[in-house]
Amino acid sequence: MSPQMPPAHPFDDDKLKEECGVFGVVGVTDAANFVALGLHALQHRGQEAGGIVTHDPKTGFNQARRMGLVRDNFTSADTMEELPGSIGIGHVRYSTAGNKGQTAMRDVQPFFGEFSMGGAAIAHNGNITNAVALRRELIERGSIFQSSSDSECIIHLMARSMGRQIPDRMEEALRKVEGAFSIVAMTRTKLIGCRDPLGVRPLVLGKIGDGWALASETCALDIIGAEFIREIEAGEMVVATDKGVESHFPFRTKKSRFCIFEHVYFSRPDSILGGRSVYETRENIGRELAKEAAVDADIVCPVPDSGTPAAIGYSLQSGIPYAMGIIRNNYMGRTFIEPTEQIRNMGVRLKLNVNRALIKDKRVILVDDSVVRGTTSRKIKEMILDAGAAEVHFRIASPPTAWPCFYGVDTPQREKLLAATMSEDEMRKHLGVDSLRFISLNGLYRAVGEAEGRNNASPAYCDACFSGEYPVAPSDMIEQGFQPRTAAE
Numbered sequence: 090m091s092p093q094m095p096p097a098h099p100f101d102d103d104k105l106k107e108e109c110g111v112f113g114v115v116g117v118t119d120a121a122n123f124v125a126l127g128l129h130a131l132q133h134r135g136q137e138a139g140g141i142v143t144h145d146p147k148t149g150f151n152q153a154r155r156m157g158l159v160r161d162n163f164t165s166a167d168t169m170e171e172l173p174g175s176i177g178i179g180h181v182r183y184s185t186a187g188n189k190g191q192t193a194m195r196d197v198q199p200f201f202g203e204f205s206m207g208g209a210a211i212a213h214n215g216n217i218t219n220a221v222a223l224r225r226e227l228i229e230r231g232s233i234f235q236s237s238s239d240s241e242c243i244i245h246l247m248a249r250s251m252g253r254q255i256p257d258r259m260e261e262a263l264r265k266v267e268g269a270f271s272i273v274a275m276t277r278t279k280l281i282g283c284r285d286p287l288g289v290r291p292l293v294l295g296k297i298g299d300g301w302a303l304a305s306e307t308c309a310l311d312i313i314g315a316e317f318i319r320e321i322e323a324g325e326m327v328v329a330t331d332k333g334v335e336s337h338f339p340f341r342t343k344k345s346r347f348c349i350f351e352h353v354y355f356s357r358p359d360s361i362l363g364g365r366s367v368y369e370t371r372e373n374i375g376r377e378l379a380k381e382a383a384v385d386a387d388i389v390c391p392v393p394d395s396g397t398p399a400a401i402g403y404s405l406q407s408g409i410p411y412a413m414g415i416i417r418n419n420y421m422g423r424t425f426i427e428p429t430e431q432i433r434n435m436g437v438r439l440k441l442n443v444n445r446a447l448i449k450d451k452r453v454i455l456v457d458d459s460v461v462r463g464t465t466s467r468k469i470k471e472m473i474l475d476a477g478a479a480e481v482h483f484r485i486a487s488p489p490t491a492w493p494c495f496y497g498v499d500t501p502q503r504e505k506l507l508a509a510t511m512s513e514d515e516m517r518k519h520l521g522v523d524s525l526r527f528i529s530l531n532g533l534y535r536a537v538g539e540a541e542g543r544n545n546a547s548p549a550y551c552d553a554c555f556s557g558e559y560p561v562a563p564s565d566m567i568e569q570g571f572q573p574r575t576a577a578e
C-alpha cells in the first residue's frame with residue numbers, strides 16, 4: 090500500500106461509510122480558499138482523497154487532486170496559488186462503487202470535460218445504479234473512460250448531448266442516470282447544483298456576500314460564514330452566477346425519499362436537515378429508544394462520538410444518569426498508516442478507553458448508532474466487562490442494518506451484515522450482552538418528525554438498508570446476482 094494512500098482506519102471498519110462530500114462557491118475572491126474550508130468541514134463524508142477545480146479568466150481552469158485529508162493538501166500557499174479564481178468546486182471522497190476502499194488518483198473528483206462551448210467540472214455525491222450498463226453502452230459507442238468511477242458516465246453523456254449550454258447538457262445526461270445524485274458542477278461563470286428525483290443525498294444552498302455556495306451540509310456553510318438559504322429540492326437544478334440563482338425542475342419528481350441514515354449517523358450533528366438540527370433529531374431518537382426499550386440500569390453511556398446525542402436523549406427520557414463511561418482518543422485519526430499486527434490486535438482499545446471508576450459494579454446501558462458487522466460492538470462489550478460492569482445492555486439508535494446501500498454509502502456485502510443472518514436474540518448471544526434492542530423503524534420515523542411513524546404505502550424516506558425496500562431498483566447489482574427483498578422476507 091502506498092504511503093500516499095491512507096488505508097481505512099483499522100478501528101473504523103465497523104461503520105457504514107458515506108462516500109462523498111461536495112462543495113462549490115461563486116462570486117467570491119479566492120474561491121479555492123472557501124472550497125478548501127468547506128471540504129474540511131465535510132471531511133467526515135470522505136477521508137481518502139479530495140480535489141478542487143477553479144476558473145480564472147487569465148489562467149482558465151485550474152485543478153488539483155490529492156490523496157489524503159484536506160488539511161494536509163489544500164493549506165499550503167503554493168497549492169492555493171495554483172487555484173486562482175472567483176468560482177470553484179471541490180469533492181472529498183471515501184471511495185466509489187467502482188473501487189471500494191482503494192482510491193486511485195484517476196478516480197479523484199471533480200471530473201473535468203472540455204466541450205465545444207467551454208469546459209465544465211462536476212463533483213458527485215451518490216451512486217449511479219445503472220452505471221455499469223451506461224458505461225458498457227458508452228464504450229460501445231466510442232467513449233474512452235479515464236477512471237473506474239460511476240460518476241464519469243455523466244461527463245461522457247454530456248459530451249454526447251446536443252444541448253447548446255452546459256446546464257442543458259447536464260440535464261440531458263442526468264435524465265439517463267438512475268440512482269442517487271447530489272451534484273455540484275461549474276462552468277467558467279456558472280455554479281450548478283442538482284439533486285436526483287428522490288433527493289436521496291443532501292445538498293444545500295447558501296449566500297456569502299454577493300456570492301453563492303452549495304454544500305452537502307450546512308456545517309460547510311457555517312465554516313465560511315455563509316448564510317443558509319435552503320435545501321435544494323428533490324429533482325431541482327439551480328444555476329448560480331454573480332447575478333443571482335435560477336431554479337427549475339428538469340427531473341421527474343416523485344415523492345422525495347431522503348436517506349434516513351443521514352439523520353442517524355452520516356451528517357454532522359451541527360448540520361441542519363429538514364429544518365431541524367441533526368443533534369436534536371439524534372436526541373429524539375434516544376428518547377424514542379428509551380420509550381421502546383426501557384431497562385433497569387445504573388448509567389447510560391454513549392459509544393463516542395456518534396452515539397452521544399442518542400445516549401443523552403435516552404438518559405433524559407429514562408431518568409437514568411448519563412455518564413461518559415467510554416472516552417475516545419480523538420487524536421488517533423489515521424496516524425497508524427500501516428499498523429503492525431500487534432497494534433491491530435489492540436483493536437478498539439487504541440481509540441476507545443473505559444472510564445473504570447464510572448463503570449465498576451454498574452449496570453450499564455451502552456448506546457451506539459448502529460451495528461454493522463458487530464465486530465466493534467463485541468470488543469466494546471469486553472472492555473466494559475473487563476472494567477467490572479455488573480451488566481451490559483446495548484441500545485441501538487437505528488433498526489437492524491440488514492441490507493446493503495447502493496446509493497453512495499459503502500456497506501459490506503449482505504452476508505457480512507450481522508442483522509442479515511441473525512435474529513435479534515441471536516445477535517444478543519453473539520455479542521454476549523445481557524440485552525440488545527434496536528429502535529423500531531416506526532420509532533425512527535417518529536424521531537425524525539413523522540408523527541404517525543412509517544407510512545408503509547408511501548414512506549417519506551429511503552430506509553432500504555433496514556427495510557430492504559429499494560426506492561430505485563439497483564439494476565446493475567440485480568444484473569450481477571443481487572436479490573432484493575421478496576414479499577416472503
Ligand code: SF4
Binds near residue numbers: 553
Ligand atoms: S439504503 Fe440506507 S444508507 Fe443508503 S440511502 Fe437508503 S437509508 Fe441511506
